[in-house]
Amino acid sequence: MKPIQVGLLGIGTVGSGTFNVLRRNQEEIRRRAGRGIEITMVADLDVARARAVVGEGVTVVSDAREVIANPDIDIVIELIGGYGIAKALVMEAISAGKHVVTANKALLAVHGTEIFAAASARGVIVAFEAAVAGGIPIIKALREGLAANHIEWIAGIINGTTNFILSEMRDKGLDFEVVLKEAQRLGYAEADPSFDIEGVDAAHKATIMSAIAFGVPVQFHKAHVEGITKLSATDIRYAEQLGYRIKLLGITKRAPKGIELRVHPSLVPAKRLLANVEGAMNAVVVHGDAVGTTLYYGKGAGSEPTASAVIADLVDVTRLHTADPHHRVPHLAFQPDAMSDLPVLPMSEVITSYYLRMRVADEAGVLAKVTGVLALNGISIDAVLQREADEVGGEGATSTDLIILTHDTREGTMDTVLAELQSLPTVLSPIVRIRKEELR
Ligand code: HSE
Numbered sequence: 001m002k003p004i005q006v007g008l009l010g011i012g013t014v015g016s017g018t019f020n021v022l023r024r025n026q027e028e029i030r031r032r033a034g035r036g037i038e039i040t041m042v043a044d045l046d047v048a049r050a051r052a053v054v055g056e057g058v059t060v061v062s063d064a065r066e067v068i069a070n071p072d073i074d075i076v077i078e079l080i081g082g083y084g085i086a087k088a089l090v091m092e093a094i095s096a097g098k099h100v101v102t103a104n105k106a107l108l109a110v111h112g113t114e115i116f117a118a119a120s121a122r123g124v125i126v127a128f129e130a131a132v133a134g135g136i137p138i139i140k141a142l143r144e145g146l147a148a149n150h151i152e153w154i155a156g157i158i159n160g161t162t163n164f165i166l167s168e169m170r171d172k173g174l175d176f177e178v179v180l181k182e183a184q185r186l187g188y189a190e191a192d193p194s195f196d197i198e199g200v201d202a203a204h205k206a207t208i209m210s211a212i213a214f215g216v217p218v219q220f221h222k223a224h225v226e227g228i229t230k231l232s233a234t235d236i237r238y239a240e241q242l243g244y245r246i247k248l249l250g251i252t253k254r255a256p257k258g259i260e261l262r263v264h265p266s267l268v269p270a271k272r273l274l275a276n277v278e279g280a281m282n283a284v285v286v287h288g289d290a291v292g293t294t295l296y297y298g299k300g301a302g303s304e305p306t307a308s309a310v311i312a313d314l315v316d317v318t319r320l321h322t323a324d325p326h327h328r329v330p331h332l333a334f335q336p337d338a339m340s341d342l343p344v345l346p347m348s349e350v351i352t353s354y355y356l357r358m359r360v361a362d363e364a365g366v367l368a369k370v371t372g373v374l375a376l377n378g379i380s381i382d383a384v385l386q387r388e389a390d391e392v393g394g395e396g397a398t399s400t401d402l403i404i405l406t407h408d409t410r411e412g413t414m415d416t417v418l419a420e421l422q423s424l425p426t427v428l429s430p431i432v433r434i435r436k437e438e439l440r
Pocket of ligand 1: 196300
């Protein structure tokens with residue numbers, strides 16, 4: 001059978017990796033897919049750069065629409081990114097009857113419902129393994145490998161840039177701004193790192209995982225998104241002393257009244273495997289009722305790791321493209337007419353535990369007052385750490401840091417308690433609150 005023809009839109013880091021791995025491993029890939037897979041056309045605004053990557057024998061154009069219009073192309077790979085032109089091109093490719101493979105998490109997290117509906121109506125596949133955690137086959141695991149399970153929760157380190165920054169902050173005791181500058185200098189963080197450090201990239205990925213884990217629509221606008229920009233080295237150090245590490249987690253969880261969907265820094269017990277994922281690596285923990293806890297670890301970004309996921313999708317599409325669309329794996333794992341309308345819960349309804357740090361006057365009765373407020377609101381304390389005032393503020397200091405770990409409570413209750421604690425005259429500075437996940 002003649003090779004299936006693929007058009008590639010955007011040949012930057014991931015696009016070059018895809019082209020190179022597909023060529024290098026073509027024989028192995030053909031044995032798996034049942035026929036060859038060839039990128040025969042590439043569109044990139046930088047035609048010279050594209051030509052340098054692909055050499056001769058591949059058509060290179062600057063206009064992506066020429067690829068979509070080519071009747072010989074069966075699959076379009078979209079590696080442009082963003083919600084703008086990428087969305088228009090994906091929709092045009094679908095309406096031209098092309099299957100689409102994309103790494104574009106932002107596009108799917110925000111416009112996935114519209115895109116998947118259009119693809120289903122046209123009978124084409126939109127495949128997106130590379131959109132979440134780069135080379136880790138987490139979409140495959142959630143949609144197919146764990147299909148027997150009632151999935152209970154997912155917690156993942158799904159942004160390499162922030163995990164690298166947090167690892168450096170912990171290892172070297174440095175503050176966020178210092179490490180960010182260094183990460184940019186070394187090329188680990190983008191010149192504009194805001195999507196990464198503000199938690200948006202992780203929230204895009206968590207949104208996609210939430211949809212395929214629970215069979216709900218993608219709803220990025222309902223995700224709670226908090227990054228790492230306000231984290232201080234002090235809290236990383238105190239967390240360490242209490243047996244925890246701080247990680248930026250993407251969490252989605254089935255709760256009695258709905259679904260939690262949130263990205264924020266979290267204390268994780270240092271003994272958990274997830275707490276030991278260092279540098280730019282990614283890891284996702286999935287808990288299912290039948291399988292228990294499973295862990296997926298690997299490179300979440302980079303040229304060939306992400307290409308690995310893109311090509312896995314190409315192989316899937318190649319095997320399935322002649323199949324009756326009803327026999328394919330549904331885009332969001334559940335049949336479109338069997339989707340759930342479980343709501344995404346507001347943060348005030350989320351149940352979790354907390355790390356609190358407050359600067360307090362070093363006087364008799366202060367600890368009793370603080371713990372009294374917690375007790376009156378039904379919040380149970382898990383651990384308390386208080387340093388000598390001298391140790392924190394130098395000789396003669398009259399205030400000190402009080403750190404409290406709580407057991408689970410509703411976030412709405414914690415908000416009320418924090419307001420009350422903050423108004424105590426002996427609490428001298430804004431209270432730092434970081435959520436804590438035991439991941440049992
Ligand atoms: N910028 C992302 C990260 C990779 O740092 O993990 C692409 O999603």
